[in-house]
Amino acid sequence: MTTATSLVADTEWRAHAAALAAIVAEVADPRWAEAFAVVPRHVFVPRFFRRDAAGDLVAIEGSDPAQRAQWLEEVYSDTALTTQLGQIDPGNTLRPLTISASSSTKPTLMARMLTDLNAHPGHRVLEIGTGTGYNAALLCHRLHDGHVHSVDIHPELVTVAHARLVSLGYHPRLSCLDGAHGWAEHALYDRIIVTCGISTIPYPWVAQTRPGGLILTEALAGGHGMLARLTVADDGTACGHFLDYPGLFMTLRQTPHRIARPAELPPEQLHGARHASTTLDPAVLADPAFAFFCQLHLGSGRSNHHVVEGATKATVVAHDGSWAQTTSGTHGVLVTFDGTHNPWQTVETAHHTWTQLGRPRPCAFGLTVTPHQQHAWYQHPTSDWTHPLT
Ligand SMILES: C[S@@+](CC[C@H](N)C(=O)[O-])C[C@H]1O[C@@H](n2cnc3c(N)ncnc32)[C@H](O)[C@@H]1O
Structure with missing residues (x-):
């Protein structure tokens, strides 16, 4: 195993870690910020990958003398690595796509989550998504390490993280x-913290949290989810508000080696597409609050948008693969769609509802999870507006 412990002198990494802790302190409980000053991130990230100018993923290695300074600088920066x-769909040789399968989360995001987890010494914690082991180390530093539990779907990640954690005591x-x-x-557990993304909350998390305990997880897939903090009740339900920040985590995968291809526009289906017009400006999706609300309606589908020559172009894919794409022209916005339905209508309906509700931010919404169903609500669990999570 590569160990980065010997690569960096104690005084050197401590100076870097103190600077990182100062950044973290701006968003976190000081007790968690202090943990970032004393737990060496470089031990957990002996190398990372980044895209070069050509868009290719290249490794930056702490053990390479030519890369060491850059490596150390970035390891102690507020960056996800x-x-x-x-590979997405490793069997798909026509369109292979290499992406991040594990990463060390952005430190300020980790710190906000640890603060919102509200975990204290004595609490038993389960982390879903061990990854490098850095977050587990921070938990061990502040809580009793025998109370910290962490799982990852990839065996090598678990083995390597274990060795790193033990090397630090x-x-x-x-x-x-499978978390x-x-x-x-x-x-x-008193607390469950989840560092990967999901569309719906697996009920075992609720069943395995003691009444009064908390689950902190990003909810809703599709790139527009937000963190949510749920409190488990005596009756086996969990309920709580969305928080106002996203995790942008990689989605929970079902096997170590297969990462599902995210819903996307399949170009081969462009033939036979139908057309409709719309009065809704696709730029509405640029508002993260609306994109979140829209995601509630899209379930495991997704939406995205980008600006082409000054006009916003939106793509929406429904959970069943039906898709819609907007094109802006002199005669307004044209929607091209195919599949069982026109998913742009889902966006239109969501926008109408969101406007009627007064354009609320994500933290105005919450989630209730029972053994049989889960739904989002507006402002309080018994409000008139609810929507099932699918
Ligand atoms: C953002 S990384 C976690 C970062 C980690 N907490 C750290 O401090 O380095 C997300 C992790 O979730 C793991 N993961 C994905 N699907 C999973 C599953 N079904 N069960 C457990 N872990 C999973 C990935 O292997 C990856 O290591």
């Missing part, structure tokens, strides 16, 4: 598991 690559419980099932063996 890709640490493992994976931390002994949390780690396991290679969608939680880790029943050591339940109940």
Whole structure:
């Protein structure tokens, strides 16, 4: 195993870590900021990948003398760093796509999440998504390490993270598991923190959290999800508000080696597409608050937009693969669509509702999870406006 411990003198990394902790302190509880000053991130990120000017992913290695200074600088910057690559649809040789399969999360995001987790010494914590082990190390530093549990679906990540944690004197419980099932063996937990994205909340997380305990997770896939903090009740339900920041996490995968291709426009389906007009400006999707609300309606589908020659072009893909794309011209906005329905109508309906509600921000909404269903609500769990999560 590559270990970065010996690559950097104690005084050198401590100076870098102190500077990172000062950045983190602007958004986090000081007790968590202090953890960033004393837990060496470079031990968990001996190399990372970044895109070069040509768009290719290249490795930056701490062990390479020519890259060492850049590596150390970036490891202690407030940046998410890709640490493992994976292929989307490895069997699809026509359109292989290499993407990040694991990463060390942006430190200020980690710190906000740890603060919002509201975990204290004595709490038993389960982390879904061990990755590098850095977040587990921060948890071990502040809580009793025997109370920290962490799972990842990729066996090598777990083995390497375990060795790094032990090298620093931390002994949390780690396991290679599909985090969608939680880790029943050591339940109940006081806190569950999830560092990958999901469309709906797996019920085992609720069942494995003690009444009064918290689950902090990004909810809603499609790139427009937000963190949500749910409190588990005595009756086996969980309920809580969305927070006002996204995680932009990679989606929970079902096997270590297969990353599902995100919903996208399949070009071969362009033949036979139909057309409609719309009065809704596609630029509405540029507002993160509306994109979030729209995502509630799209479920595991997705929307995105980009600006072409001054006009916003939006693409929407429904959960069943039906798609719509907008084109702005002198005669207004044209919608091209194909599939079982026109998903742009979902965006129109969502926009109408969102406007009627007064254009609320994500934190005005919340989630309730029961063993049988889960739904979003507006302002309070018994409000008139609810929407099922699918
Ligand atoms: C953003 S990284 C986690 C970062 C990590 N907390 C750290 O401090 O380095 C997300 C991780 O989720 C893991 N993951 C994806 N699907 C999973 C699943 N079904 N169960 C458990 N872990 C999963 C990935 O392998 C990846 O390591």
